[in-house]
Every structure is written in structure tokens, then in C-alpha cells.
Amino acid sequence: MYGEAVALGAGTVLNALATGVGSAFALDAETTAWVELDDSGVVEGAIAGAPDGDTRLIRRCVERVVDRFGDGHGGHVRTESDVPMAAGLKSSSAAANATVLATLSALDVPVGDGADAVLDREAACRIGVAAARDAGVTVTGAFDDASASMLGGVTVTDNTADDLLAREPVDWDALVWTPAERALSADADVARCERVAPMADLVADLALDGRYAEAMTVNGLAFSAALGFPTDPAVEAMPHAEGVSLSGTGPSVVAVGDRDELERVRDHWTQREGDTWLTTTRTDGARVIE
Numbered sequence: 001m002y003g004e005a006v007a008l009g010a011g012t013v014l015n016a017l018a019t020g021v022g023s024a025f026a027l028d029a030e031t032t033a034w035v036e037l038d039d040s041g042v043v044e045g046a047i048a049g050a051p052d053g054d055t056r057l058i059r060r061c062v063e064r065v066v067d068r069f070g071d072g073h074g075g076h077v078r079t080e081s082d083v084p085m086a087a088g089l090k091s092s093s094a095a096a097n098a099t100v101l102a103t104l105s106a107l108d109v110p111v112g113d114g115a116d117a118v119l120d121r122e123a124a125c126r127i128g129v130a131a132a133r134d135a136g137v138t139v140t141g142a143f144d145d146a147s148a149s150m151l152g153g154v155t156v157t158d159n160t161a162d163d164l165l166a167r168e169p170v171d172w173d174a175l176v177w178t179p180a181e182r183a184l185s186a187d188a189d190v191a192r193c194e195r196v197a198p199m200a201d202l203v204a205d206l207a208l209d210g211r212y213a214e215a216m217t218v219n220g221l222a223f224s225a226a227l228g229f230p231t232d233p234a235v236e237a238m239p240h241a242e243g244v245s246l247s248g249t250g251p252s253v254v255a256v257g258d259r260d261e262l263e264r265v266r267d268h269w270t271q272r273e274g275d276t277w278l279t280t281t282r283t284d285g286a287r288v289i290e
């Protein structure tokens with residue numbers, strides 16, 4: 001009983017830590033999960049390149065799928081990822097979505113919009129969100145990030161009700177800067193984020209109006225200030241990018257817009273320590289590998 005699936009990392013339009021409403025867009029950065037189920041009743045996990053990595057999330061994803069669709073199975077889950085962990089680029093959502101889809105595949109449960117499908121990808125995504133809450137790796141459940149990773153494009157969600165408010169395909173080039181430091185979402189200063197709630201409401205209005213790029217720039221200024229991250233990378237990008245923001249609870253910064261213009265931003269950002277890379281948005285989302 002074997003399954004394999006891929007899900008995507010994402011960047012932030014609106015951080016949900018202020019009001020519970022959030023927005024994110026899928027990036028071309030993939031996490032793959034391999035799941036092998038057996039009759040042991042115990043789930044073990046491993047993360048490629050991180051022998052001491054916290055596997056609670058992916059083990060809990062397997063357990064939740066097995067509880068609903070399996071028969072007391074245990075087994076083994078392993079992930080391998082292009083998405084740096086705890087850098088604001090939604091590694092947890094990508095790992096959860098890939099693991100949920102791989103486990104469903106191992107149990108031969110069809111997912112999607114087809115006539116034989118038992119659940120659609122949005123429902124599969126909610127299983128990963130529940131597992132993230134169980135594992136304590138999230139503040140709001142992060143349905144914003146999880147839905148972007150699972151469905152592709154940009155999504156706007158209300159994480160207090162796991163409600164999908166909007167979803168649109170977006171076709172942008174994106175520039176990502178990831179410094180070496182790491183910031184676990186679960187350790188974020190939520191009270192500081194709540195202080196910028198009026199700005200978060202404005203960002204939500206802009207996003208629901210389809211003005212995603214401007215929305216993310218306002219988000220970046222507000223949440224960089226709230227969480228104590230520098231705004232210099234955003235100010236360097238603003239003359240060239242359509243939008244730029246601190247992603248999630250940081251420390252990564254993502255700019256979107258025209259490739260030629262983003263290459264000019266790259267000239268600034270590569271002078272900083274850390275990794276800077278050009279990528280694109282993705283509209284296809286997560287998938288099972290048959």
C-alpha cells in the first residue's frame with residue numbers, strides 16, 4: 001500500500017495572524033511525500049536532509065487519513081522538499097498536503113472533481129489543516145497557505161471558519177529572498193500582529209477586490225513592523241515590483257511582477273546574505289503521482 005504526492009510552497013498576500021483572514025499564492029517550489037502503509041498500527045516519519053526534523057505534522061496527517069479512510073494502519077512517511085523549513089514559504093502546508101494526498105493514494109481513495117472521487121482537494125486540504133492544529137505548528141490553522149498550496153493560484157480565506165472566500169489563477173514571476181535565520185510560526189508574537197488589524201482589514205479589502213499585488217505591499221509594511229523585520233528589502237523592490245511583502249511570519253521576502261524588473265531587484269537582494277532566487281507562481285496546485 002504505497003502512495004506518492006507533490007504539493008507547493010507559497011508566498012503571502014495577507015498574514016492571518018491579525019484578524020484570521022489571510023491570503024497566499026502558490027509558488028513553483030515543491031514538496032514530495034512518500035507513504036507506505038502496513039499493519040503495524042504505528043506511523044513513523046522522516047524528513048530528507050533533516051534527521052532531527054519535527055515529523056509530528058506528517059505523522060499526524062497519515063493518522064488522520066487512516067482514521068477516516070483506513071483500517072488501523074501504521075506505516076512510514078518521508079518528505080523531501082525544495083521549500084525551506086520555517087522560512088515563511090509554507091513548508092508546513094506543502095508537507096501536510098503532500099502527505100494527505102499520498103496517504104489517500106496509498107489507500108486507493110480517489111481525490112478530485114471526477115465522478116468516482118470520494119473527496120475534492122479542498123476537503124483533503126482541511127485534513128492537513130486539522131493535523132497542523134493537532135501538531136501545534138500553526139496559530140490559525142493556516143487554511144490560507146494550505147489552500148494556495150493545494151489548489152494553486154491565489155486564495156483568500158477566513159481561517160476562523162476554514163472558509164474559502166476567493167480563489168483566482170495568477171501568472172506572475174516571483175523573486176524570493178530567504179535569509180539564513182528561521183522563524184517558526186508557532187513562536188510568532190500574535191499580540192503584536194493583532195495591533196495592525198486595521199491594516200489587515202485594508203489588505204483584505206484590496207485582495208477581495210483583486211488588487212493582490214498592492215495588498216501584499218501594504219501587508220509587508222504592516223507585518224514587518226509588527227514582527228520586527230527590516231523593510232529595506234521591500235523599499236528596494238518597490239520601484240520595480242508590482243508587489244512585495246514579508247512572507248508569513250518571515251524571514252523570507254517575496255516580490256512579484258515582471259521578470260526584467262525583478263532581475264533589477266535581484267541585483268539589490270543578492271548583496272544581502274542568504275538565498276535569492278527567481279521563480280514563478282503556479283496555478284495547478286498539488287497532485288497525486290500515479
Ligand SMILES: Nc1ncnc2c1ncn2[C@@H]1O[C@H](COP(=O)(O)OP(=O)(O)O)[C@@H](O)[C@H]1O
Pocket residue numbers: 031047054055056057058079080081084085086087088089090091092093095137138183184185186248
Ligand atoms: N518537509 C517537511 N516535512 C515534514 N514536516 C515539515 C516539513 N516542512 C515543515 N514541516 C513542519 O512544519 C514546521 C514548520 O512550520 P512553520 O513554522 O509554519 O513554517 P512554514 O512557514 O515554512 O510553514 C516544522 O517544524 C515541521 O513540523
Ligand SMILES: O=C(O)C1=C[C@@H](OP(=O)(O)O)[C@@H](O)[C@H](O)C1
Pocket residue numbers: 012014015016017022023087088089090137138139140141142144145184185186247248249250
Ligand atoms: O500559523 C498560522 O496560522 C499562519 C502563519 C503565517 O504563515 P507562515 O507559516 O508562513 O509563517 C501566516 O502568514 C498565515 O496567514 C497564518
